Amino acid sequence: MMELTMTRMHEASVLLYALSVLLYFIDFLHSNQKANRAAFWLLAIVWLLQTVFLFLYVLKTGRFPVLTIFEGLYFYAWVLITLSLIINKLLRVDFTVFFTNVLGFMVMAIHTFAPVQIESEVLAQKLVSELLLIHITLGILSYGAFTISAVFSLLYLIQYDLLKRKKWGKRLIRLGDLAKLEHMSYVLTVIGVPMLLFSLILGLQWAYIKVPGVQWFDFKIVGSFFVLVVYSVYLYVKVRKHIYGKTLAFLNVCSFMSVLINFFLFGSLSTFHFWVT
Known part of the structure; x- marks a missing residue:
């Protein structure tokens, strides 16, 4: 006890x-x-x-x-x-x-x-299973944050287009102002990036413990790190290069494509995530 x-x-x-x-x-x-x-x-x-x-x-x-x-x-x-x-x-x-x-x-x-x-061998096995659970949970939460972030960026692009074409109306008001949409998109990315990093750290540890001889260049592993790099570049571009507005929103929507590719395409090609605990 x-x-x-x-x-x-x-x-x-x-x-x-x-x-x-x-x-x-x-x-x-x-x-x-x-x-x-x-x-x-x-x-x-x-x-x-x-x-x-x-x-x-x-x-x-x-x-x-x-x-x-x-x-x-x-x-x-x-x-x-x-x-x-x-x-x-x-x-x-x-x-x-x-x-x-x-x-x-x-x-x-x-x-x-x-x-x-x-x-305790029983406790050790339970902890390894919990390690996998935390890894998956953090990964899904980070993807959720990236998804909502992309939605905000998409709304930004729609709002920007409506303003540029001077399409005034209730739809314009309901979408919210551009600054708020951009800020919320950025905040969610800031939350998602470290969560994905923690998920990858714990996931690699689980693989090392549980899956001897795992292929470290597996599609899913490489794809996950690619997603992390893509969103890290997005943060760098905003914070260090001071790029805002339509360009940043479009970059975020494109970054979300890496999430979809990794989740659906690389997930189906991977052998790593077919292992069971």
Whole structure:
């Protein structure tokens, strides 16, 4: 029972860590101080939980946890969180904090869901299944965010066309203003990108554990990373190149084509996602 409770707390810390990284990502794009502060306090909670786990482990084993690869991963994740908190508080180098914690999240996820470290075989198998469930859930949620984002961009293009042709009427009013449509489309993409990244990290870990000899250049895997790259380019174009309006909306609609291709075409060609747990 105690083992299950500790495992659940580890999973909760991973979820809190993911939320913290998401908020740091928002701050990375927009220099949003509210997001930065919320991310910092979430990361502080994760650090506190990890420190308690580390202390309990030292008491249980009577030694410092660095003798095995999984103990080393845990301590490495703790070091990354500690350093990022110090950097965030003292040096204010926020971009460094964001990228450090993307790596930290990967390490923590590997440690938390790796069955090698778990004594109970039944619990280990259950965690691997839960790992797959979280991977699929995050992937679908990210695709949902991209879909609604594309809808907003499509509405933007329709509204833009109506305004250009001076087609005034109730339809024009009901579509909403262009600025709001563009903003909502962008916000949903900002949410979708890190969720897809987390999904890919956990999915690759599941494949490594559960599917020996998996083809890493499988259509579905490559297609998923292609979707991530496409939407990352979209964010880069908006934030760094300052491209707005019709061009950005059209780019977002085209980006959504990569989601459809990956979901329907690459999904049917893949052997990776036909494996069962």
